[in-house]
Amino acid sequence: MTAPSHKLCLLGDFGVGKTSLVARFVRSTFSERYLTTVGVKVDSKLVERGQLGPAKLVIWDIAGRDALDALGMNYLRGASALLLVADGTRESSLASALDLLMQSRSIVPRAVAAMAVNKLDLVDEWEVGPAVLMEIRRSLPVFETSALSGDGVEAAFADLAARLPA
Amino acid sequence: MTRPAPAAPRPSLPPEDPATPPGAFERLRELLLGSEARELANARARIAALEEAQRALPERLPAALAAAPDADHAGRLAAALAAPVSAALGTAVRTQPKLLVDGLFPVIGPLIRKSIAEALRSFVADLNSAIESSLTPRGLRWRIEAWRAGVPYAQVVLRHRLACSIDHVFLIERESGRVLWHAAAPELAALDGDAIAGMLTALGEFVQDSVGKTSGGGLESASVGEHLVWVVAGPAANLACFMRGAPPPQLRERLQQRLEEIHLHLGEPGGNGPDASSWAAGLEPGGLLSAADAALPAGRARLWPWLVLILVACAALGLWVVRDVRWNARVAELQAALATHPGFLPLGIETKSWRALTIRGMIDRDAPPLEAVLARADLGKVTPKLEFGRYVSGDDAIVAARARRLLAPPAGVGIAVADGVLSVTGSAPAGWVAAARERAPLIAGVADVDFRLAERLDRAAALQALQRLAARAAELQVPFAEEAEPAADAAAVLAAIVAVAREAAALAETAGVTLVLQSVGSNDESGGEAINAQVRALRARWLADALAAEGIPGVEPVAGDPGSRRSAWLRIRIEPAP
Ligand SMILES: Nc1nc2c(ncn2[C@@H]2O[C@H](COP(=O)(O)OP(=O)(O)OP(=O)(O)O)[C@@H](O)[C@H]2O)c(=O)[nH]1
Ligand SMILES: [Mg+2]
Numbered sequence: 001m002t003a004p005s006h007k008l009c010l011l012g013d014f015g016v017g018k019t020s021l022v023a024r025f026v027r028s029t030f031s032e033r034y035l036t037t038v039g040v041k042v043d044s045k046l047v048e049r050g051q052l053g054p055a056k057l058v059i060w061d062i063a064g065r066d067a068l069d070a071l072g073m074n075y076l077r078g079a080s081a082l083l084l085v086a087d088g089t090r091e092s093s094l095a096s097a098l099d100l101l102m103q104s105r106s107i108v109p110r111a112v113a114a115m116a117v118n119k120l121d122l123v124d125e126w127e128v129g130p131a132v133l134m135e136i137r138r139s140l141p142v143f144e145t146s147a148l149s150g151d152g153v154e155a156a157f158a159d160l161a162a163r164l165p166a
Numbered sequence: 167m168t169r170p171a172p173a174a175p176r177p178s179l180p181p182e183d184p185a186t187p188p189g190a191f192e193r194l195r196e197l198l199l200g201s202e203a204r205e206l207a208n209a210r211a212r213i214a215a216l217e218e219a220q221r222a223l224p225e226r227l228p229a230a231l232a233a234a235p236d237a238d239h240a241g242r243l244a245a246a247l248a249a250p251v252s253a254a255l256g257t258a259v260r261t262q263p264k265l266l267v268d269g270l271f272p273v274i275g276p277l278i279r280k281s282i283a284e285a286l287r288s289f290v291a292d293l294n295s296a297i298e299s300s301l302t303p304r305g306l307r308w309r310i311e312a313w314r315a316g317v318p319y320a321q322v323v324l325r326h327r328l329a330c331s332i333d334h335v336f337l338i339e340r341e342s343g344r345v346l347w348h349a350a351a352p353e354l355a356a357l358d359g360d361a362i363a364g365m366l367t368a369l370g371e372f373v374q375d376s377v378g379k380t381s382g383g384g385l386e387s388a389s390v391g392e393h394l395v396w397v398v399a400g401p402a403a404n405l406a407c408f409m410r411g412a413p414p415p416q417l418r419e420r421l422q423q424r425l426e427e428i429h430l431h432l433g434e435p436g437g438n439g440p441d442a443s444s445w446a447a448g449l450e451p452g453g454l455l456s457a458a459d460a461a462l463p464a465g466r467a468r469l470w471p472w473l474v475l476i477l478v479a480c481a482a483l484g485l486w487v488v489r490d491v492r493w494n495a496r497v498a499e500l501q502a503a504l505a506t507h508p509g510f511l512p513l514g515i516e517t518k519s520w521r522a523l524t525i526r527g528m529i530d531r532d533a534p535p536l537e538a539v540l541a542r543a544d545l546g547k548v549t550p551k552l553e554f555g556r557y558v559s560g561d562d563a564i565v566a567a568r569a570r571r572l573l574a575p576p577a578g579v580g581i582a583v584a585d586g587v588l589s590v591t592g593s594a595p596a597g598w599v600a601a602a603r604e605r606a607p608l609i610a611g612v613a614d615v616d617f618r619l620a621e622r623l624d625r626a627a628a629l630q631a632l633q634r635l636a637a638r639a640a641e642l643q644v645p646f647a648e649e650a651e652p653a654a655d656a657a658a659v660l661a662a663i664v665a666v667a668r669e670a671a672a673l674a675e676t677a678g679v680t681l682v683l684q685s686v687g688s689n690d691e692s693g694g695e696a697i698n699a700q701v702r703a704l705r706a707r708w709l710a711d712a713l714a715a716e717g718i719p720g721v722e723p724v725a726g727d728p729g730s731r732r733s734a735w736l737r738i739r740i741e742p743a744p
Contacts, residue, residue, distance in 0.1 A: 005344045005345065005360060006344075007342040007343060007344055007364075039368060039369075039372055040364075040365070040368040040372075041365070042343070042360070042361045042362075042363075042364030042365045042368060043358070043361050044358050044360035044361050044364070056360060058342075058343070058344055058345075058360040058361070058363075058364050060343075060364060060368070070375060071371060071372065071375040074371040074374075074375060075368060075371060077341045077342065078339065078340075078341030078342025078343065078344070079342065080342070
């Protein structure tokens with residue numbers, strides 16, 4: 001094993017598209033069907049980071065929730081990176097994502113974090129306004145993504161990977 | 167999260183005053199709310215009717231449901247019922263699982279039994295094939311193993327049939343679930359070890375969360391079909407072992423041990439994997455299994471005495487075989503020698519390898535002794551026992567030996583037998599020859615006799631003949647006319663004396679004696695003594711001279727006794743050779 005491996009956790013409300021983002025990132029696939037994740041699903045992908053050298057991302061796709069319970073906290077342990085996922089068409093999911101971020105800080109204080117506001121392809125139906133996003137960007141990198149089209153997905157994961165140690 | 171909407175405010179009537187007569191308000195209401203009150207009454211009646219219908223529903227429902235399948239809207243009914251029924255079932259499963267189990271048991275029981283029977287059948291087939299193959303090298307190995315461990319063969323077969331193979335070994339960072347190290351059995355396809363390790367860790371968390379933190383235990387093992395996962399937990403890392411088959415119980419202990427060793431080497435938790443080279447070798451799937459085997463109670467330790475024993479037994483067996491082979495070879499050699507031994511008819515040999523040997527057979531009295539043959543056989547410490555009967559052999563060599571024994575030929579006589587014909591050659595004393603001629607044809611095994619024998623005298627006979635000649639010579643008196651004048655017939659007597667003397671000389675050689683020849687002169691009573699003595703000397707001289715003239719020299723003339731007759735004769739005295 002030459003590339004260092006890092007644990008990356010996806011957090012977000014139900015149905016925001018966490019599993020879809022992983023599928024897009026790891027396998028370049030997308031499905032319209034919604035199969036809610038039970039517990040957690042782990043995948044891995046080797047990412048190139050230029051000068052930093054390759055890194056293995058071990059991606060934990062944790063079942064959607066708006067608050068962390070004990071089990072969820074356990075799943076987070078040892079994570080080096082967090083991707084908070086919100087659904088642009090549901091403003092409440094953004095609040096949940098921010099809540100989850102606050103909660104996770106107690107367990108993984110040093111983990112690097114980013115936010116993906118998903119379903120960019122449905123941008124006409126978005127409830128989340130640009131002003132809100134601007135506000136969030138002050139403290140956290142925010143990516144507008146679409147698991148369906150693939151827009152922004154690579155960038156979101158690459159940003160996290162780039163901030164991980166070699 | 168939909169909460170039930172707040173209940174709509176009920177339409178309330180003004181409180182009834184006991185002072186006002188009954189009916190007044192009714193009328194007022196009738197006046198004020200006339201139409202609405204009527205609607206209200208209607209509504210009440212409808213509600214009552216509906217409630218009535220509602221009450222009757224449980225009674226009517228079974229019949230209605232029973233009738234439903236015949237009706238056109240059967241499909242709609244089923245669809246409508248599907249959701250509530252499955253929800254109800256779900257609730258029932260959760261709230262009254264026992265009821266469900268009891269209900270399902272009669273159905274599931276036979277199914278389970280059937281599948282168990284199926285599994286057992288294939289297992290027995292497996293076992294049978296294994297037991298049938300018990301004469302293959304592997305089968306023999308298992309047999310030896312069973313014998314060594316003192317367990318039934320079938321048990322060993324079972325153990326091997328259920329043999330364990332380790333597919334993957336993961337060393338997983340406990341907190342993050344990251345793979346610190348991974349090894350797979352060589353023949354396996356590559357897989358996403360990180361994902362597996364992560365899932366396993368998540369599963370562990372899930373299990374631990376489900377059973378509650380206080381109970382302390384996490385996921386220790388999980389199995390799907392023949393696949394089995396064992397997890398050994400450590401403070402910083404877990405070891406997960408993916409296997410097939412039935413792992414030896416020692417393996418878990420071994421894993422635990424390895425994990426402890428690894429913890430000594432593990433660096434800072436959170437670091438990106440310690441240097442694996444120091445301990446990775448101990449985690450290879452093959453290595454783990456053999457190490458677990460080695461940890462079998464006293465397995466190896468008990469092996470070597472057995473090995474030595476087996477070696478010794480093999481050596482002893484080999485030695486015994488070699489000894490036996492050597493013995494058999496010698497016995498065969500002896501048997502061949504006995505079969506060609508003249509005058510011996512072997513009937514059998516009984517042997518106990520290097521312990522005893524009995525030879526049974528028939529032997530001729532004149533057969534050469536067997537001792538030499540037996541001595542040559544080199545039978546070690548074994549003294550052969552001989553059980554012989556007697557017989558008369560027609561073998562030429564034996565017949566010759568028998569003839570030699572019976573005829574006792576003197577030196578110079580050769581005896582040989584060819585095809586039953588006895589030939590006697592050389593020379594022998596006449597007496598022996600005569601006796602042999604008589605006896606030879608009677609010897610057993612002699613069909614014909616061929617005498618080619620020169621008769622010859624022996625010493626005694628020659629001596630006897632000499633004595634006879636000496637006596638004869640004394641009788642041959644040469645007559646004298648007077649004085650030294652021989653008589654007329656003297657010449658004939660002289661010739662006879664010469665012949666006797668010659669024969670005697672020849673015989674003396676054979677008899678090995680020397681002869682002393684004396685010519686003796688005699689005279690009659692007439693005349694004087696002195697003259698007579700002179701005459702006797704003259705006559706002796708005359709005979710000696712006459713014999714010398716005939717070629718018989720060295721005859722000593724001696725004077726004979728007086729007073730017998732007028733003659734001279736030759737005295738032959740026999741004396742031992744000097
Ligand atoms: N149009 C559109 N639909 C999306 C996108 N991402 C996800 N979906 C759909 O949203 C639904 C939920 O997606 P998932 O990826 O399963 O959501 P999730 O966050 O994993 O949900 P949980 O596992 O229940 O927490 C699915 O029907 C997806 O097809 C997107 O970018 N665009
Ligand atoms: Mg999901």
